[in-house]
Amino acid sequence: MTGSKNTRLIGRRPLLWMLAGAASAGSFSTRRALADSWPTEPITIVVSTKAGGGFDHMARNLAPALSKELGVPVNVLDKPGGAMVLGTKYFLSQPHDGNTLLVSGPSPYWYTDINKFHAGYDLKDFDILNVQWADKTGVFVPKAGRLQSFKAIVDAIKAQPGTVSCGVVRDSGEFFNAGILIESLKLPPSAIRLVTYEASAPLRTAIAGDQLDFGMVSLEASLGMLSLINPVAVFNDTRIPEIPDTPTVNELLKPDGITVEFVPSSMRALITYADLKEKHPDQYARLHDAYKKVLHDPDFIAKAKKQGIATDWLGAEQSLEKIKAAYAIFDKHKTLLSAQ
């Protein structure tokens, strides 16, 4: 598949040279032709988490489609560790030429990296091509759990503070949302037993096994486990079509006159370097267009949907706005970062 594309590309280059000559527009056309031939080398998507998670999932799903569009192989390289710092730093250390891309979590993980671990990078070092997958926070209880509704959870926390256990992935959007929820209920952080997990898979296992009273975990990736866990609330502005009977958290808190200003769960984005657009505008445009085309291809969308992978297209500007809006909420709850 990629091979045939490659041969076609090589065939196209002499043609472009001829065209350039015919137009005799001097050096401008020649440079233009060279840029048009990009990419000529395989492209690598660096993923800043372990294989098997949502980020890796998204990258591996994207790679063959991008490869088809760009005509070169697209490989996925997992560089996990240090709460996404290692993979992100590795990406920044590569030549800024468009041959390396990054799939990472600008929100909430980078927020913690920047503000707590002083990772040494900032949003302005990147060009967020698109936040393709902004998951939502779901509140789940074990099928056999003692608390079977959001109200039961809140009542239990209020009646006996410090007895209800809640699992979250550390530094995740859910970790913040749990803190925000407790704050909005005017309770101290010690009102719940917050149990921190390294990743969402062991957390879902713990909810399914009735180890926790409830867990807050990224929603879409949890839908495959609905025979073991019950959703009782979603942190979203509207209900989710897959679980239409599960109310939103603000619907549930309305009788108490409370509105929670929550943050999105993991944002999974395809990212390039901030200076690519300026240094190699044609490369940037080609990459951008290829990615945009993939995300608008109905076949790709259908296939991704089957795997539970979102294919949202916000574009660079809106994506950055979305991230900055989330950062503004994080800033209000910055104390949560040191509360663990």
Added chain:
Amino acid sequence: MERHLIDWQALLSAFHILGSSYSAWLLTIPGIALGMLGGAIPGVSSALILAIVLPATLWMSLLSALIFMTAIYTGAAFGVAIPAILMGVPGSPAAVATSFDGYPMTQRGEHNLALGLALAASTLGHMGAYLILFLGIGAISHAVLKLGPLEMLLLMLWGLTLIAALRGRYVSRSLLSGLIGILIATIGLSPRDVIRGTFNLPELLDGVPIVPAMIGLFAASELFNLAGTSYLVQRSDLRNVSVREIARGMLQALHHPIVILRGLIIGATIGGLPGVGAAVCNLVSYAETRRGDKHPESFGKGNPKGVIAAEAGNASSEAGSMATLLALGIPGGASSAVMLAALSLHDVTSGPQFLDASKDIVYAIILNNFVQGAIMLVLGLGLIGLMANVIRIPVRVLIPVILALATFGSYGLSGNMTGPATMVVFGFIGWFMQRHDYSVPACVVGLILGGKVETTLLQTYQISGGGQLGYFAGRPIAMVLLALLLFSLFSRPIMKWWRARRTTLVDAAQEDAVKSV
């Protein structure tokens, strides 16, 4: 989830699928061979091989892909034992305990026997655990769900008690080595988000890469030790490769059914716990066999039971992790995470629905794995017949070759120079420790388990509301585990003390009696 033992309809359908699909069978043999060869190279993990073949599985049917991948998994589970036994350098953390007794056996010239023991124990462990899986995939996956952080913590502590057993000449130095291992495991970002001991090196944020460190420690401590000698086996008359001896080892493994059974129960149940995996099964199975034995002091010096226990433990963990992967959609470790990715490449979401809807495929995988056991026996016999020839290679050739392979392996693991650099640094540490009688295996056990102990300890503290006793009282499985742990730790010294006391009392009574007469 359906709880009845066997779904006959699905089983029949599984036979049908396997009988009509030759491609799945064609992939079984190369899969096992690939796994075994890869596993035999220190530093090449089954997860790495699986990740490399992952793109190829796109062109296979779902069943073929899963069978190919489990075949690699199966082969690698045994492959890692070969360097552990022959050179004292385990290919992965899953074979650490295998080297404890396997390598001393090699040094005695019993390498054929040890390899035979390992092969038979691996095969039986593998098949036995899949039999358990066949009978109760639902039950196993539910048993796994019942284990919370406290139970996991106790299991890890159980493995950690091995440190005390792995002593050299001085108990205190071994305990200190274990502690050093645990301390090294705490480098990097802690479960509480504290950065510790990284000296501001971003490479250390994720901690010391365990496998390169482990290879460095073992390789240096064993290989530098050999530098003065000419061959791995000192006596030239024992320096042979004998299929007869290997076969004798395989038969000898059959004489210890309890050891194998213990290993496969440990593997099949705790092997599937996320983040636990084969390494802990290998260590816990070894630790338990050693403690239950009449002569625990003979372990670590070439006791065949040590090899059997260690191999039965790690080989059976595959079935455990397949149970949680297929029944719950939860990967138990890196290898099963790659398999999960393979499933999603085939548009399959594993989990309870998959188990209900595609039980025939699950059964077909299990049935194929029984056959994989048999194939592994034959292929393994051939491979170890070949590999055992390393004892004929002069040490001055062998050492650079192993170090080069290990360096490539560590590079493959980290994808940059961090792996090889770690290996070299830990090589020096290992050499120093060995020279001064600090137990290297104790340090490795600490290194492997330290991080997991910390994570589960923190979660236990959090989930119990800061260590409130009520939580512990409500966990019957944990209480049983704790009782077993305490019993296995203290029963022997207490019995000894009691016997000694009784003897003195009886003696005293007799003396009194004599006096009164």
